Structures are given as structure tokens and as C-alpha cells.
Amino acid sequence: MRGFLMLLICWLTSCFAVKGQVYIKGKLTATKTTKPLHGIRIDLKRTDSSRILAYTFSDTDGNYRLLTPEKGALTLTFKAFSYYQASRNVVLDTADIEVNVQLTEGEPTIMKEVVVYGKRNALFKKDTIELDAKNYLQGNEKTVEDLLKKIPGLQVGKDGSIKIGQKEVEKVMVEGDDFFEKGYRLLTQNMSVKPVQKVQVLQRYSNNKHLKGVEHSDKVALNLTLKEDAKKEWMGYLSAAGSVAPAEFYNVHLSLMNFSKKNKYFLLGAANNNGVDAVSSINHLIQDNIPDEPGQVGTDVSTPSIIDNTPSLPNFDYQLTNFNKDKLLSVNTIFNPTPSLKIKWIGFANPTRKFFTKKEVQDYNIENIQITNTQDYSYEKQIDNYFTKWSFQYDVNSKSTLSYTGKLGSLHHTDNARLSFNGLGSTELTSKTGFLTNHHLSYTQKISENKALVSSLRWMQEQSPLHYYIDQYYYQDLFQESEIQGVEQKIKNNLQYWGFITHYLSKAKNRNVFEASISYEKEQRELVTDLLLDREDGAKLFPQGFSNHLQFTTSNITALTKYTLTGHKTELVSQLRTSMLQTSLNSHQNVSVRDNWLLSPQLVAKWMLHKKGELKANAMYQQASTKMMDIVPDYYTTGVRNFVKGLDDINLLSNLGVSASYTYGSWADKFYTQLTIGKSRYFDYIGTHSIMAPNYNLSQAMIFKDRETSFYNVQLNYYLKALNGNLKLNGGTNSSNYESSVEGVGVRNIHSRTTQLSLEFRSAWKYWANIHGGKSFQFASFNAETATRLLNRNAFLHLFFSIHKNTKANLKNDIYYIGNIHSKGQAAYYFSDLSISHQLSKTKISFDITCKNIFNTNQFTNATLTDTYSLVTTYRLLPRYLMIGINYNF
Numbered sequence: 001m002r003g004f005l006m007l008l009i010c011w012l013t014s015c016f017a018v019k020g021q022v023y024i025k026g027k028l029t030a031t032k033t034t035k036p037l038h039g040i041r042i043d044l045k046r047t048d049s050s051r052i053l054a055y056t057f058s059d060t061d062g063n064y065r066l067l068t069p070e071k072g073a074l075t076l077t078f079k080a081f082s083y084y085q086a087s088r089n090v091v092l093d094t095a096d097i098e099v100n101v102q103l104t105e106g107e108p109t110i111m112k113e114v115v116v117y118g119k120r121n122a123l124f125k126k127d128t129i130e131l132d133a134k135n136y137l138q139g140n141e142k143t144v145e146d147l148l149k150k151i152p153g154l155q156v157g158k159d160g161s162i163k164i165g166q167k168e169v170e171k172v173m174v175e176g177d178d179f180f181e182k183g184y185r186l187l188t189q190n191m192s193v194k195p196v197q198k199v200q201v202l203q204r205y206s207n208n209k210h211l212k213g214v215e216h217s218d219k220v221a222l223n224l225t226l227k228e229d230a231k232k233e234w235m236g237y238l239s240a241a242g243s244v245a246p247a248e249f250y251n252v253h254l255s256l257m258n259f260s261k262k263n264k265y266f267l268l269g270a271a272n273n274n275g276v277d278a279v280s281s282i283n284h285l286i287q288d289n290i291p292d293e294p295g296q297v298g299t300d301v302s303t304p305s306i307i308d309n310t311p312s313l314p315n316f317d318y319q320l321t322n323f324n325k326d327k328l329l330s331v332n333t334i335f336n337p338t339p340s341l342k343i344k345w346i347g348f349a350n351p352t353r354k355f356f357t358k359k360e361v362q363d364y365n366i367e368n369i370q371i372t373n374t375q376d377y378s379y380e381k382q383i384d385n386y387f388t389k390w391s392f393q394y395d396v397n398s399k400s401t402l403s404y405t406g407k408l409g410s411l412h413h414t415d416n417a418r419l420s421f422n423g424l425g426s427t428e429l430t431s432k433t434g435f436l437t438n439h440h441l442s443y444t445q446k447i448s449e450n451k452a453l454v455s456s457l458r459w460m461q462e463q464s465p466l467h468y469y470i471d472q473y474y475y476q477d478l479f480q481e482s483e484i485q486g487v488e489q490k491i492k493n494n495l496q497y498w499g500f501i502t503h504y505l506s507k508a509k510n511r512n513v514f515e516a517s518i519s520y521e522k523e524q525r526e527l528v529t530d531l532l533l534d535r536e537d538g539a540k541l542f543p544q545g546f547s548n549h550l551q552f553t554t555s556n557i558t559a560l561t562k563y564t565l566t567g568h569k570t571e572l573v574s575q576l577r578t579s580m581l582q583t584s585l586n587s588h589q590n591v592s593v594r595d596n597w598l599l600s601p602q603l604v605a606k607w608m609l610h611k612k613g614e615l616k617a618n619a620m621y622q623q624a625s626t627k628m629m630d631i632v633p634d635y636y637t638t639g640v641r642n643f644v645k646g647l648d649d650i651n652l653l654s655n656l657g658v659s660a661s662y663t664y665g666s667w668a669d670k671f672y673t674q675l676t677i678g679k680s681r682y683f684d685y686i687g688t689h690s691i692m693a694p695n696y697n698l699s700q701a702m703i704f705k706d707r708e709t710s711f712y713n714v715q716l717n718y719y720l721k722a723l724n725g726n727l728k729l730n731g732g733t734n735s736s737n738y739e740s741s742v743e744g745v746g747v748r749n750i751h752s753r754t755t756q757l758s759l760e761f762r763s764a765w766k767y768w769a770n771i772h773g774g775k776s777f778q779f780a781s782f783n784a785e786t787a788t789r790l791l792n793r794n795a796f797l798h799l800f801f802s803i804h805k806n807t808k809a810n811l812k813n814d815i816y817y818i819g820n821i822h823s824k825g826q827a828a829y830y831f832s833d834l835s836i837s838h839q840l841s842k843t844k845i846s847f848d849i850t851c852k853n854i855f856n857t858n859q860f861t862n863a864t865l866t867d868t869y870s871l872v873t874t875y876r877l878l879p880r881y882l883m884i885g886i887n888y889n890f
Contacts, residue, residue, distance in 0.1 A: 023096040036062025047073040129201040145188040152726040153667030160185035183285035192237040195230030210446040241885030249274040268330040275319035295454025297499035303464040323355035340395040352383040357876040376420040384412040399446040407438040426472030436462040450507040466491040492528035515562040525552040529636040551586040552628040571606040598623040655682040670719040682707040689741040707738040725763035755779040773797040793817040806839040856880035
């Protein structure tokens with residue numbers, strides 16, 4: 001029934017939008033020969049105006065066709081070389097008309113030297129592709145992210161990440177200045193699209209300006225250029241919306257911007273309770289994650305997360321499950337007090353409350369182990385994140401720059417959950433009080449036009465203490481203790497880091513690049529986990545084997561050499577990373593020290609087969625030592641019934657990987673495709689040995705041998721001229737053969753496979769309607785003692801209609817088919833959202849009406865497979881609501 005209603009809504013909306021559109025069609029022939037005329041231009045104007053309303057060209061049979069919403073007296077003009085121009089006056093009402101014309105041959109046209117400027121969607125410069133924003137606007141865009149989604153070749157993920165091909169962009173700048181680096185989502189999801197004039201794609205991008213033309217880079221970045229009037233004054237966007245049925249949801253948003261040449265400001269405030277995640281990318285701001293950046297050190301260092309109750313719903317609209325009360329205040333500035341000094345400061349305050357409800361059914365079915373657990377959760381999460389980051393960049397002279405970045409963060413969260421485990425109720429409390437500070441100093445010296453030296457120093461400190469408590473005792477079979485009223489775990493989780501690196505780059509005249517670096521890093525980690533059983537008489541018991549007191553220290557000296565050999569159509573990159581790593585583990589006063597030499601060579605080859613085709617091959621060997629969380633010697637809990645412990649000692653792990661890819665075209669071409677295959681062998685890898693019981697699960701890390709993985713990926717983008725739209729195909733398969741162990745069963749040989757395939761089409765029509773539709777499949781399977789399989793599907797059709805030049809409508813339709821693990825068939829979930837916006841003429845004010853979750857679907861079930869269990873989770877969803885909003889651009 002819901003499927004029928006969804007189709008009916010689409011049909012009615014389409015009929016509503018089509019109403020009033022008129023086709024003008026006809027055939028063009030020559031007067032003397034009566035042969036069909038091909039390539040004749042037909043312009044449509046109002047009889048009393050010279051402005052062209054629409055135009056087209058005749059096809060090979062002389063036929064033409066124009067679609068227009070205009071009414072009244074209009075003029076058709078027919079133009080071609082060697083034919084006299086002809087015009088026909090027509091009067092349009094609501095009926096299609098046919099106008100056939102014979103053109104009279106005239107004298108040949110003698111043309112003098114003419115320079116023709118063709119209109120192109122993209123302007124290609126050396127390393128920059130410049131896109132005119134207005135060529136991609138369809139009328140329903142509010143933010144920069146909405147615009148970027150319309151550009152073929154740019155992929156905007158559900159998390160706001162932006163990729164070009166397989167590469168995520170480094171940053172999104174405004175007029176050449178960058179606020180947020182990898183946290184660019186905050187800009188793209190909140191900045192109005194109205195002031196944007198062009199989108200520049202910067203290829204072979206260098207984060208360090210002195211390395212441009214020296215380093216061998218395949219990075220990409222985006223730069224937004226603004227309209228002239230937007231560069232001279234403050235501008236902003238204010239929106240306020242509230243629901244009327246029911247009257248309980250609101251969304252308020254304010255952004256203020258000033259992007260002058262000397263100083264830039266981006267101020268943001270938001271509050272809502274309708275599921276919008278006000279700041280989805282704060283982790284990208286807190287953590288430095290810039291791999292393979294010359295002269296960078298300590299970019300992937302942080303304290304581990306031990307207990308995290310945040311729901312995970314891949315391939316689903318997170319907003320529907322997000323019962324929230326979000327608040328955000330963000331102040332971001334860039335000052336240029338002198339031509340040689342740039343100062344940047346950003347600050348966040350993000351107090352947030354989130355609520356979610358879920359029900360889980362977890363099934364273990366391994367030979368004689370048959371366990372089914374049911375869990376009902378109702379969570380309230382209080383998040384208080386306060387974060388600031390400041391930096392300065394000083395040009396000592398034209399060839400050297402000193403830069404500094406500092407960060408300070410206070411990250412708190414408290415979870416209060418009501419839990420029913422197998423029908424037995426309890427309350428679960430989790431509290432985390434986090435603190436971090438991070439300081440990075442860097443100096444770049446451009447020695448000559450083709451040589452540079454980058455040196456940097458980093459110090460950071462992070463504390464993530466956590467306290468966990470549950471007022472129910474589920475573990476009597478495990479601990480053999482009675483008269484217990486609750487269980488708690490106290491965690492101390494500290495990190496201190498020092499790092500230094502100096503990196504040399506030299507580019508020869510033949511374009512070959514040599515790089516060498518040496519670095520020193522030291523990490524000091526402290527982890528204390530104490531599990532306590534609270535007796536009814538007030539005493540506290542410490543069960544043996546469930547307490548960790550360890551200090552983990554690593555000292556690492558690394559030397560890297562890299563050489564890029566460039567030929568006419570070939571490129572060969574060889575790299576060798578050598579590390580001398582000392583690891584020290586102090587657990588309960590027992591000290592273990594290990595010294596290891598680690599070698600990690602890599603070889604990358606590229607070959608331009610032809611102008612648009614490139615073949616790339618990659619081979620690498622890696623050695624690494626186990627991390628702290630891999631060698632935690634005793635058990636700690638990760639929530640309710642799960643206990644985890646690591647290996648008995650420090651170990652060395654190694655793996656070998658090869659891959660190959662073929663790329664045809666570039667992302668800006670009408671046709672672009674990339675095929676990739678790869679295979680890896682892990683000579684030593686960390687698996688698990690599990691002890692399973694109805695009320696608990698003990699998981700211990702173990703070393704296994706010879707795990708094999710392989711993957712296949714395909715990506716295709718094709719602009720269909722006949723349909724004036726972009727067709728996109730993405731697919732991939734990952735498979736693995738490995739081992740795990742289960743108490744009472746022994747070592748299990750497991751083969752896993754996951755496959756994803758999606759096909760979508762996005763139109764770029766300039767008329768009254770546009771569509772974006774597609775379908776995707778996700779398939780997962782595990783083969784051990786028995787085979788388990790799961791297939792999920794998703795289809796969507798998003799319709800956009802221009803009802804009037806000031807009135808737009810959006811209809812989003814999604815269908816999810818979720819595989820049922822316990823029985824045959826699939827559960828179907830239907831979602832539709834309708835929004836209508838109207839811009840008041842000659843004002844900066846617009847109104848919108850939005851109806852979310854039209855079918856009032858109140859729950860969504862997600863299924864997950866692992867090699868030991870299947871999990872079916874049902875989430876509560878936000879109800880249907882009707883919201884009215886007002887927006888003001890200034």
C-alpha cells in the first residue's frame with residue numbers, strides 16, 4: 001500500500017509540475033529541393049522583446065522541438081548560413097502547436113576572420129579546473145554542499161566528505177584562505193551558495209606553498225571564488241522554522257560572513273531538535289589527519305575509544321534516528337595584519353543532548369553453541385564539547401615561512417541508558433571527561449627554485465578518563481559471586497607525545513624528485529582499567545584478571561627515502577621506510593622491552609597507455625609492531641556483556657600487498673572510469689579467541705598466520721547528452737580468508753565477502769523539472785561451519801520542480817529493503833519528504849514548508865552479520881511533522 005502511495009505522490013506531483021508546459025514542434029525543409037534541413041537554429045522570443053526564452057537546433061531529419069511554460073504572443077526565428085532568416089509569430093495557450101517552415105536559399109555568406117568564444121562549463125588552466133557555479137544551479141540549492149552535489153565527478157558522501165575520483169579533497173577554501181582544513185564540512189554545510197561565483201578544483205595541490213612545483217603531489221583541493229559585491233560587505237543567512245503538526249520541532253540557523261581581502265570572518269550559530277547534526281565534523285578539526293604530508297609528524301596519534309554507544313547506520317539517513325537538542329556557536333576569523341603575517345583563530349561551543357531507542361536481537365549459532373540475547377536500550381547522551389584552535393603563519397622572507405598551530409579542547413559526554421537484557425531491567429551510566437592540547441611548530445626553507453627543507457616539532461597531551469556503572473549483576477556465572485548490586489569500571493586513559501621531523505625535497509630539471517626525511521617520535525601512554533563488583537553491604541570486590549595497570553612507551557627513529565623517476569609516458573616511485581622502534585610495556589610492575597628494526601618498501605608504477613588512459617600498479621611490504629590496545633594483558637569491559645583482552649606480549653606483524661588500476665579520462669570528462677583490483681597477504685595478524693555464554697562474551701586477542709584479502713572496485717561517470725544528465729556507477733567486492741577460535745569449537749576457517757553496487761542518474765535540465773534517482777545493493781556472506789548471507793537494497797527518486805520562477809518544490813522518495821536473517825523475504829521501509837519554497841519578489845525573504853516522513857514510518861530495522869553472530873537492530877524514528885520556515889539572505 002505504501003509503495004502504491006509513493007508512486008501516486010510522484011505521479012501527482014509530476015502532473016502538477018507538467019501542467020502549463022507547451023511543446024512547439026515542426027519540420028524545416030529547403031524551398032527548392034524540399035530536403036530536410038539539419039542544424040538550423042530556432043530561437044523563441046516574446047513578440048515585444050529581444051530576450052531569447054529558449055532555443056534548439058533541428059535534427060538530421062529536419063525536425064525540432066521546444067518546451068516552454070510561456071503563454072501569449074511569441075516569435076520563432078529560424079537562422080542558418082546560406083539561407084534567408086525566417087520568422088513566424090505564434091500565440092500559445094495550453095495546447096501544443098506545430099509550425100513547419102520552408103527556408104529559401106540565399107547567397108553564400110563570406111566570413112572574415114572571426115574569433116568564436118564557446119561557452120564551456122569548465123575552464124582548464126595548468127593545475128586548475130574552474131567551474132562556473134551558475135551552470136550547475138537548478139534553483140533548490142541552499143548551501144555550498146548542495147551545489148557541489150550537482151557537479152559531475154564530485155562525490156559528496158552522506159557524512160559530508162568530498163571526493164574527486166578516489167581522492168578526498170584536502171580542504172575547501174574561500175578566496176584562497178582556509179578556515180577548517182579537513183573539517184571543511186562545517187563550511188560547505190553552512191555557507192550559503194548565493195555569493196559563490198566559481199568553484200576551482202586545484203590539482204597537484206600542495207598544502208605548503210613553498211613546495212608547489214617541488215613535491216610530487218596527487219592531492220586535490222577546492223577553492224570558492226565569490227561575486228564582487230560579496231567581497232566588500234558583510235553577508236549572512238538567517239533561517240527559523242517550527243513544526244505545526246505536531247508543534248514540538250524547531251530549527252534556527254544564523255551565519256554571518258565577511259570575506260574581504262585583508263580579513264575574513266565566518267560566524268555560525270544554530271539550535272535545533274529535528275535531527276540535524278549541527279557539527280558533524282568536529283573530530284576532523286580536533287585530530288590532524290594529513291597522511292603523506294612532507295614535514296608532518298604525529299598526525300594520527302590519539303587516545304583509544306573504549307566504550308562508545310553512538311548508533312551506527314551506514315547507508316541510512318542518520319537524521320531520522322537523531323532525537324536531539326543541538327546547540328552550536330562557532331567564531332572563526334582570519335587576519336592579515338601585514339602582507340607577511342596571517343593569523344587564524346577558530347572556536348566552538350557545542351552543548352548537545354541526543355536521545356535514541358533501539359532493540360537488538362543477537363544470535364550465536366556455531367555448532368553446539370546456540371545463544372539468543374535480546375536487549376532494549378533507551379539512551380540519553382549529554383555532550384559538551386568546547387574547542388579552540390589558533391595559528392599564525394609568518395613569511396620570514398620570500399623563500400621561508402614559520403608557522404605555528406595550537407589546539408585546546410574540553411570534550412565531555414555522559415550517557416544515561418535504561419536497559420532491558422533478556423527481560424531483566426537495569427540502568428547504565430557512562431561518563432567521560434576529556435581534555436587535549438596540541439602544539440605544532442613548522443619552518444620551511446626554499447633553498448632554491450627546485451629544492452626545499454621542511455622541519456617541524458609537535459607536542460601533545462590528551463586525557464580521556466571514563467567511568468562506567470551498571471546497577472544490575474548479569475555475571476554470576478562468570479565471577480561466582482553473590483549479593484552483588486552493581487558493576488563499575490574506572491578507566492584512566494592518558495597520552496603524551498613528542499615528535500620531530502626534517503624533510504628534504506629536490507626536483508631535477510628532468511622532473512625527477514628525490515625526498516629524504518628523518519624523524520623521532522616518543523609516545524607515553526597510561527591505561528588503568530579497574531572492574532569492581534559492588535556488594536550490597538558496600539564493599540567492593542576486584543575480580544582477578546579484570547584489572548589493568550600498564551604504561552606503554554614507544555621511541556621511534558624513522559628514516560625515509562623516496563625517488564620519483566619521470567619519463568615521457570611513465571613514472572616510477574620507489575620508497576623505503578626504515579624504523580628503529582623500542583617498545584616498553586610495564587604491567588603491574590612487570591616490564592617487557594622489545595627492540596625492532598622495521599622495513600617497509602613500496603614501489604608504484606604509472607604508464608600512460610594513451611592520451612586518456614593510465615595504468616597504475618602498486619606493491620608494498622609493511623612491518624609494524626603491536627599497539628597498546630593489542631597487548632592489554634587483562635580483561636576490560638566495552639559495555640554490558642562484552643569483555644576484551646589483548647595478547648600476552650609485544651609482537652611484530654608483517655603483510656604484503658599488490659594492486660593495479662586502470663583509469664580512462666579524468667573526472668571532468670564526459671566519460672570517466674576507473675577499475676581497481678588488489679590482493680594482500682597478512683603473514684601475521686591479530687584474531688580472536690572467544691568464550692561465549694548467554695550473559696557474557698570473553699574475547700582474547702591471538703596471533704594467526706596467513707590471512708588473505710582481495711578487492712575489486714569499479715567507478716564510472718558518463719554524461720548522457722541525449723538525456724542531458726550524468727550516469728554514475730560504483731561497485732566493489734571485498735573478500736577475505738582467515739581464522740578465528742571459539743572455546744569448545746576450536747580454530748575456524750572463515751571466508752567472508754561483501755559486495756556493494758550502486759547506479760544513479762542526475763539530470764541537468766534547464767527547464768521545469770530535474771531528477772536524481774538510483775538503486776544500490778549491499779551483500780554480505782560468511783562461510784564457516786555453515787553459510788550465512790544478507791542482502792540489503794535501497795532505491796531512491798528525488799524530484800525537483802520549478803513551479804514558478806520564485807516557487808520550487810522538492811520530493812524525496814526512498815525505499816529500503818532489509819534482509820531478514822531469521823526468515824525468508826525482506827522488510828520494506830518507505831520514506832518521503834516534501835518541501836516547497838517561495839521567494840518573495842524583489843526581497844531577500846523566502847518561505848518554505850516541509851513535510852518530513854510523510855508515511856510516518858516509526859521504526860527502521862538494520863541487519864548485521866559477523867563471523868560469530870548475527871545482529872538485528874530496530875531503531876525508533878522521528879515521527880511525521882509539518883514545518884514552516886522563513887529565511888532571510890542579507
